[in-house]
Amino acid sequence: MPDAESGDRDPDQEPPVESDELACPECGGTRFQEDERHGETVCANCGLVLSEGAIDQGPDWRAFDPQQRQERARAGPGRTIMRHDHGLGSQIGYGRDAHGKNVRGKTKAQLGRMRRYHRQATYRPGADRNVVRALSEIERITHALNLPDTVAETAATMYRRAQAEGFLHGRSIEATAAACVYAAARFQQLPRPLDTVADQAQASKDDLARTYRRLSEKLQLAVPITYPADLLPSFTSKLDLPATVQERARRLIEASEEERLVGKNPASVAAAALYRAGQQLGHGVTQKEIAGAAGVTEVTVRARLKDLAEEPADEDASKDPTPDDAPVAV
DNA sequence: ATGGTTTTTACTGCGTC
């Protein structure tokens, strides 16, 4: 039976509910203040500016058909962290001036020179080329892990910070990029196990673990701990289990004694919970399958089964009031 | 480096299909 206070877990930790999209990379806080005037989002806890220039990324015009779209478009795509120049680079075009007239002769030659200088000035081969490589690696890993673009963006921000602080010296871009994705995923409560990330990355697990550790030290990342429940969705979809199993697994974890689960690999806890929930609901998966999905061994799953509650916590009545109880007007 | 804890590896036995 679950104890009375099982409803509110981790009393010492702030409940990560205020913002379900983001946690502050500095302090892990999840409460944010919007500074409209400056267009900034600021962590309410430590004051770190999380995003600035929070401009409306969409166009300021509307188009109702492709022709209007063509006519009204003035600017290129929106600002994005996923380009080495944030998508804001400028280019000097060919052939025509601002009035649409052809340019020739002296002016044309001048434009050519300007183009060359511009290119040389804006595209710094060293740093930017590496950023380009890192960003494409971040994007690749993120997608391979079925993580949303917001994770890639957080990872990209982290990577830039890492580079700005000289973290890259003597370290591989690939491992650092992967470490950023791993950390960013955890920040957004969409953790992936370390070895799952390593599988997709161009780095060994050891390499990734070491790099991640150093990275979080260097950037003072307050990465929130991984809750087993956060891993459930990923495993559930891997095994094609119904949502009811996932929900029951979540309640099984809730009903368990917390002391027995701390320090244990959260993936193993999630795996055991899904296994037991599946059994109880007649959607049996084998220990082998669930262990494979979670990246642990069957032995470990069995060990966790002993730590896990036998029966799920009480149904959260407030969440979905059962229609049967509702008074029926005749 | 060290020592405590957790996880993995390897192996065994039992029941079921």
Add this chain to the structure above:
DNA sequence: GACGCGGTAAAAACCAT
């Protein structure tokens, strides 16, 4: 006999100090 499951012992990995 193959498979799933449960267990154990020892080695390996991990982590804080």
